[in-house]
Amino acid sequence: MNEIVIQKMCKKSFEPVVKRIDQLLKEKDEYILVAIDGKCAAGKTTLAYYLKELYKCNVFHMDDFFLQMQQRTVERFNEVGGNIDYERFKEEVLKFIIQKKDVIYRPFSCKTLNFQEAKIMEFHRLNIIEGSYSQHPYFGNVYHLRVFLDIPEDLQIARIRFRNGERMLERFKNEWIPKENEFFLKYDIRRQSLIINGARI
Known part of the structure; x- marks a missing residue:
């Protein structure tokens, strides 16, 4: 599938989000916060970067806020929504x-288990918060x-298998997707959200 086709598919699928943001930009003079939550492999990051191409905005990724080692306790992992550093995200x-x-803020890498170099994000009216648990x-x-x-479960699994490989797919199926x-x-995240069908992108 070439890039032009993908852009057209994104434009059609994400049009409801763009319309809502356009309306917010007209109605509000102060900052605007948009959360993009949802199932893994459904297109959250794709939507965030699509919006960044359209608007002068900041994009923040929840994946930059993995739990630090001292936070990785049994109690924290048993907490619904507890497998991100939501305290640091709110504070920083x-x-x-x-x-x-x-x-x-300092992204925390799940690969190195260390903080990376600090990112400096200048203030913009529009701010996109992308990722699970946003x-x-x-x-x-x-x-x-x-x-x-x-996204339908079968397509979600197929995308994860293609993107992450068979070994990581098992962790998604047994750990991250259930959480x-x-x-x-x-x-009740769906009820309070504008729902976008990630199967269309």
Whole structure:
């Protein structure tokens, strides 16, 4: 599938999100926060970068907020939505966006299990928060738009297998997907979101 076809598919699938953001930009003079949550391999990152091409905005990834080693306790992993560092995300990112300030934060790498070089994000009105658990209730009612990327289970598995390989697929199936689904169900994420069908991209 060539790039032009993919762009056309994205434009059609993501049009409802673009319309909502355009409306928010007209109605609000202050900062705007958009959460893109949803199933893994459904297209959350694709949507975030598509929006970045359209708007002058910041994109923040929840994958930059993996749990630090001292946080990886049995109690934390048993907590619904507890497998991200939501405390640090609120303190280092959300707090400064709300104050209309630049954001400086340190991505935590799951590969090296260490902090990477700090990122400096200049303040922009529009801010996209992308990734699973971006709608964590710990953050409160801060979002102006909530988006949920959905995808059929069979297509989700096929994409993960292609993207991550067979060995990692087993971890997704046995660990990460069940945790995400538990989070979506407990906090009723779909109901409060604009739902986008990730199967179309």
